Amino acid sequence: MQHYWQEISALTMRWVLRLSREKFSMLFTLVQPMLFWLIFFGNLFQRAADTQVTQAPNYISFLAAGVVVMTVLNNGLAGGVDLLFDKENGFLERLMSTPIHRSSVILSRFIFVMTITSLQVLVILGVAFLFGVQPATGLLGIATILLIGMMFGVGLTSISMAMAFSVKSHGDFFSVLGFLSLPMIFLSSALVPLSAMPGWMSVLAQFNPMTWAIDAVRPLILSGWSEALPHVGMVVVVMLVFDALCLYGGAKAFRRAMG
Amino acid sequence: MDRTIAINVSHLCKSYDGHKAIDDLSFHVYAGEIFGLLGPNGAGKSTMLRTLITLLHPTSGAATVLGHDTVREADVVRTLFGYVPQERAIDRFLTGREHLELLGALYHLTKEEAARRIAELLKLVELEAHADRPAKTYSGGMKRKLDIACGLLPDPKILFLDEPTLGLDVPSRLRIWEYVRMLKARGMTVLMTTNYLDEADQLCDRIAIIDGGKIKTLGAPAELKIALGGDIVSLTIKETARIGALAAAVTGQPAIRTVNTTATGLDIRVESAEKAIPAILDAANRLGCRLEFIDYHRPRLDDVFIAHTGRSMKDDLPTKEE
Known part of the structure; x- marks a missing residue:
């Protein structure tokens, strides 16, 4: 057990070190969702979005939940990239030839991605606060938002790692990634509530786990516990199923790649 | 002569989608010798090596390292060897010292023990002055030296070297050869793959020439040359x-x-x-x-190669292995 912890903490520290050596890229990843989506998009659609449709005091407060979950989505889907490079340059093989638990590398990646994502979510909520968005459910609500983010993130990171272990080249990985990310956002309640979507899109959006996450995070920010609780209960169930499926697929891909 | 066997490979096969990457390989490596797997790209050397480092499961047959099976006792086997992969298996953002510290934790060394070994190894491979620079600033030769230090960190009985001098300039190459000879002098068993005939000739006590996943011939370079007659x-x-x-x-x-x-x-x-x-x-x-x-x-080793495979190493197209 002590060995396990020694391995996982050393491997997690490696991800932290790498991030700290890439300051420019760190800044960019951190700022991008806030700048592009929350500040630009949120303010841009301020008057175009009908508050009768969004059921929110203004578009930024409506969008905040979407941006939080979008951040989880993007970080999760990109969570396997570093392992992909490790696989391609042989570093992963070097790690796996040492007497570590087979799961350590993957666990370190989960811990790292979840931590970074949570920090980013906090920063987004902070920026939203500056634009007057005050979470209706307070600190406990924020903790619940982080929990939902992590539950969704675990599944997404598993998908990303499974892809990293399965693809032939990193070109394939990034094409699939690019193909997944935007449709997932448009076919969810991130930008527009389901009730305001064209029928066929809202049907598709209902099968998107992202919609469930957003529909739980949004009342936590906008309305309060009484409205949020049923959604939170529901999203926990949805995410448990989603994570179980993704972890199963991920474990299979990992075993195939690593013997 | 009765000698201890460090690595034993018996009737090993590995197929991918029906294609046999290695086909009924059997050989053993004595403790304390430098053993070379020589062959062109795609001959099956890498597959063989990846089986020994426990990352591939053979389709049939078995391999043991110091008596431990690479599949059933993979956990034990991983504590016994050091591994030096082909070049570039390096995290460009980490410094040389950080590479070694990471591996120290993965081999479950205490902080003090790791620090002691790291200082010793950095001195051995002459990287002390560059230990705290990110690896992306290293030259090819320096990366290779760091690779070797990483392979030696667990203080292994057996060292696996995968193409130790691929793509290196001549002085770096000679330096790496010196290290390998020094390790042998300290009693280490070395198994290396190479597609350089001169490297195998200069360095190895015994070599196995592999082509198309099969051993074509095996023996000391001098013996093989004499045997040609x-x-x-x-x-x-x-x-x-x-x-x-x-x-x-x-x-x-x-x-x-x-x-x-x-x-x-x-x-x-x-x-x-x-x-x-x-x-x-x-x-x-x-x-x-x-x-x-x-x-x-x-006869030179080239001639041995040609005699046993029917072609020259130089005829081989530069294709990527596996």
């Missing part, structure tokens, strides 16, 4: 179209053992050069083949 006469011919005719003409002549055609001429193994050369020149004259170059030498 006789000398080699190499001809370079101007009229390349007539190589075939000349080969036919000299085949079966007295004092001539075997004739191999190459892209530019013939490699002829002969009993005695004094008798064979006049006969060869006669035949060449008769057929109107003008000789550009004629060379006569004792």
Whole structure:
């Protein structure tokens, strides 16, 4: 057990070190969702979005939940990239030839991605606060938002790692990634509530786990516990199923790649 | 002679989608020797090595490292060897010292023990001055030295080297050879893959020539050369179209053992050069083949390779392994 912890903490520290050596890229990843989506998009659609449709005091407060979950989505889907490079340059093989638990590398990646994502979510909520968005459910609500983010993130990171272990080249990985990310956002309640979507899109959006996450995070920010609780209960169930499926697929891909 | 066996490979096969990457390989490596797997790209060397480092499960057959099975006792095996992968298995953002510290934790060393070994290894591979610079600033030779330090960090009994000098300049190459010889002098068992004939010749106590997933021949380089017998006469011919005719003409002549055609001429193994050369020149004259170059030498490892695989290492196209 002590060995396990020694391995996982050393491997997690490696991800932290790498991030700290890439300051420019760190800044960019951190700022991008806030700048592009929350500040630009949120303010841009301020008057175009009908508050009768969004059921929110203004578009930024409506969008905040979407941006939080979008951040989880993007970080999760990109969570396997570093392992992909490790696989391609042989570093992963070097790690796996040492007497570590087979799961350590993957666990370190989960811990790292979840931590970074949570920090980013906090920063987004902070920026939203500056634009007057005050979470209706307070600190406990924020903790619940982080929990939902992590539950969704675990599944997404598993998908990303499974892809990293399965693809032939990193070109394939990034094409699939690019193909997944935007449709997932448009076919969810991130930008527009389901009730305001064209029928066929809202049907598709209902099968998107992202919609469930957003529909739980949004009342936590906008309305309060009484409205949020049923959604939170529901999203926990949805995410448990989603994570179980993704972890199963991920474990299979990992075993195939690593013997 | 009774010697301890460090690595034993028995009837090992590994197939991918019906294609046999290695096909019924059996050999053993004695404790304390430098053993080379020599072969062109795609011969199965990497597959063999990845099986020994426990990352591939054989389709059939088995391999043991110091008596431990690489599949059933993979956890034990991983504590016994050090591994030096092919170049670039380095995290460019980490410093040399951070690489070693990471591996120290993965081999479950205490902080003090790791620090002691790291200082020793950095000194050994002459990277002390560069230990705290990110690896992306390292030259190819420095990366290789760091690789070797990483492989030695667990203080292993057995070291696996995958193409230790691939793509290195001559001075770096000679330096790496020095390290390997020094490790042998300290009693370490080294198994290396290489596709450089001179490297295998210079460094290895014994080599196995692998081609198409099979062992073609195995033994000490000197033994393999002697076993070929006789000398080699190499001809370079101007009229390349007539190589075939000349080969036919000299085949079966007295004092001539075997004739191999190459892209530019013939490699002829002969009993005695004094008798064979006049006969060869006669035949060449008769057929109107003008000789550009004629060379006569004792068998080299190239000749061993050609004799056992029917082709030259140099004919091999530079394709990526697996």
